[in-house]
Structure formats: structure tokens, C-alpha cells
Amino acid sequence: MTSQASTEGPSKALRRVLIPLALAQFICSFAGSNMNVMINDMSEDLNTTVQGVQLAITIFLLVMAALMIPGGKLTDRYGRKRCLNVGLAVYGVGALISAVAPGLPVLIIGNSILEGIGTALLIPPVYILTTLLFTSVASRARAFGAISAAGGVGAAAGPLIGGLITSAISWRAAFVFQALVIVVIIVLGRRWVEDPLPADPTRPFDTGGAVLSAVGLILIVMGILATDNNIWLMLGLIAAGLLFLVWFFLSVRAKERAGREALLSTALFRNSTSNLGMITQNIQWLVLMGVSFVVSAYLQVVRGYNAIETGLIFTAATVGLLLSSLTAEIMAKRRAQRTLVLAGFVITIVGIVVFLAMVDIESRVWAFGPGLFLIGLGVGAMLTPSVNIVQSSFDEDLQGEISGLSRSVSNLGSSMGAAIAGTILVAGVTDRPGRAYALAMITLGVISLIGLLAAVRLPSTPPTPATVPRQ
Missing domain, CATH: 4.10.860 (DNA Excision Repair, Uvrb; Chain A)
Structure with a gap:
């Protein structure tokens, strides 16, 4: 399989490669957010508390963040496709264990640990293969746009899909759904995905x-x-x-x-463009997962909505995120990456302000829509350019390391988003439950401002890839 993408667009074979890669990112992001709408059902069925389910969610995201750097490095030694397949297998086993979990400890083993390890092994190859196979700015933006859209939709639509499955069958069926998707990815990956670079079994770890x-x-x-x-x-x-x-x-x-x-080359930290790009990545996922957790918990705990109702309300964010992610290729041709990231943070902040204002003055369900749509639109607008900025800052020799580091930073943001939001909600800083959720959203808005400041410092021109000789 060629690693070149023509100016007219990638070949049919390359376009097919995106299907299993995008599905892999989708299911991992879905796993990080779909449990938000199952909080009540899972806590009752597993005889635990809301905090117990939050702990399982946070550990899952944390395991991903902690192991993503080693996972990226292992791709050089064992090959990107092999790591992808092993990660998928571990993830699938974890999903099946979660589906039959009799209590919180087994759920943590299956979902938080095994699915987390599987994700750390499979996600770096997704981004490394995409960077190596799609070489032009436009084709890479298209590819990352598809993968980022899949990831964003997985995170944003997780509450809806999880709510539908939970309401129609059971929360356990959501984990069976994950295992089935994993099987599809393995089958498609074996047929369509080829590793453009040979593995180096002698490379030390x-x-x-x-x-x-x-x-x-x-x-x-x-x-x-x-x-x-x-x-x-x-x-x-x-x-x-x-x-x-x-x-x-x-x-x-x-x-x-x-x-x-x-494990990592210090050259990764000497590139200011990549460093700023990773800060924006971290905050994007922090805000997305934080908003998902806060809104889902508010709708269920304060408003009393069930899983499917919560998921349907959160669809507004999914639509906004999907709309902006799918136009990534067009926007990459018309606007600088820095401009897109800046615009994404501005729209996200405006969305948080609109959300707080509308929910405060209007109690009906439709009041959640405008703010959530803008938040999804803003986050979706900057997911692809941020990834492109970071990955394009380095040459092939450092792709394994920067992919692991980049995904670790992003997943650390996801775990921090759930942790920060959950901490504010249970900290008892206010006697009025609704105010605690508002405070959590305000905190996420302030963090978005930090991301905006980082984006302001990004260069307006594409970075020159850095390369370091292999030792």
C-alpha cells in the first residue's frame, strides 16, 4: 500500500483504511462518555454509588493517559498493525468482562483497566498510520478530520447511544455493543490496514x-x-x-x-509549536468530557431524566461537533490551523455562557440545545487542526513517540475533565445542587480561556517537521 496521497485525493485503498481507524477512535471515545447516562442504572444494579461509577470512568481515562506514551513507543518495536490488533483484543475482552460484572470491582477490572490498556495500545497506531499514509496537508486534514469526527461523535453521541441501549435492553448491552464493534474493526483492519514501515524488534524499550x-x-x-x-x-x-x-x-x-x-526524546519538548498544540488538545478533551459529565449528571440527578432522555438532549452537542469535524478538510484549505483553533475556543466559551444563561432563565428542555450545540461546534472545529499541528511538527522517526505523547496528553485532559467536574459536584461548596453544576460549567469555561491564550501563541504558518537521528 502506498504512503502517498495525490493532490486529487487519497486512493480508494487509503480511503478504506480510514474506516477501521476511525471506528477504533470512535469506540474508545464512546467508552469514555456513554457511561455518563448509565450512572443511576449502574449504581443500582452494582450496589454502588454515583461516586463509584465516576471512579470507574476516571480510572479508565487515567489508565489510557498513563499508558499512552509507552503504547506509542511499543509501535516502533512490534509494529503499528500488531499493536493495533493486540490493543483491540485486550479491549474486547475487557468489554465482555464489564458486560457480566457482578459488582464495581469487576467492572473496574474490565472497563477501567483492560479497556484502558487496550485503548493505550490501539490509539497510537491509529494516529501514526494516518500521519505516515496521508502526506499532504489537505489529505492529512481530511484523514484526521474523519478520525477526529469519529472520536468526537463517539464522545458526544455516547450519551445518546448508551441511553438508547440502556433503555431498550440494559446498560450491560452497551458493553456487548463495544465488543461487537471491536470484532468489526479487527476484521476490516486485517483486510485493509497495512503498516508502511517495518518493525524493529531490536529497538530497546x-x-x-x-x-x-x-x-x-x-x-x-x-x-x-x-x-x-x-x-x-x-x-x-x-x-x-x-x-x-x-x-x-x-x-x-x-x-x-x-x-x-x-522512552521519549527531549526533542519533543523543544518544539514550541507542538507544545502549544498539545496544551490545546488537552483542554479540548478536558472541556468536552467535563461538559459531558456535568450535563449528564445534572439532567439525571437534578432534573430526573432517564438515560435516553439525557442522551437525546445531548444530541445537540453531537450535531455541532459532527458538523464542524466533517468540514475539517474544507476549512484546512481556507484557513490557517491556528485560526481554526482560536475560533474553536471562542465558540466553545460562547457556548458555555449561552448554556448557563439559557438554563438559568428557562426550565424547558429546549433551553439546553443552543449552548450544547455551540460547545460541540467549537470543540469539533479545533480537534483536527490541533492534532495536525502536533503530528506535522515531527518527521517519521519521531511519529511513534509524538503520537503516544499527544494521545496521552489528550486522554489526560479527558480524565482531568471528569475528575475536576466530579470533584466540584461532590465537594459541597454550595447547598444548592443546581449551583454546584453551574460552578462546574464556569470552571470549564475558565479553563477554555487558558486554551484560548495558548492558541493565540500558535504560529500562523505550518511548522517545519523536526527530525532526530535514531540512536
């Missing part, structure tokens, strides 16, 4: 670096989750996480100076 980076990320998110319990515990966990990450970076520098291969 930095186990120590993988452990340090994972522990650091885990401690930081655990610190966020501990906010409502003890402020000193929160500060202690976050400080410990930062110390582990500093230890990780020092070990990386030491290995590079000694001529040994580290």
Missing part, C-alpha cells in the same frame, strides 16, 4: 521511564480526585506526581547523554 511517567500521571489525577476529601492529601499527591515526572525527565536526559534510547 525504556521500562523504567514507562513506570516513572505512568506513576507521575496517576498521582496527579488522584490528587485532583482527592480535592473534596482533604486539601493536604490533594496537594501531597499532586506534588508527588510532579516529582515523579521531574524524575522521569531527568532520567530521559541522562539516557540520551549516555547514548541510550529513552
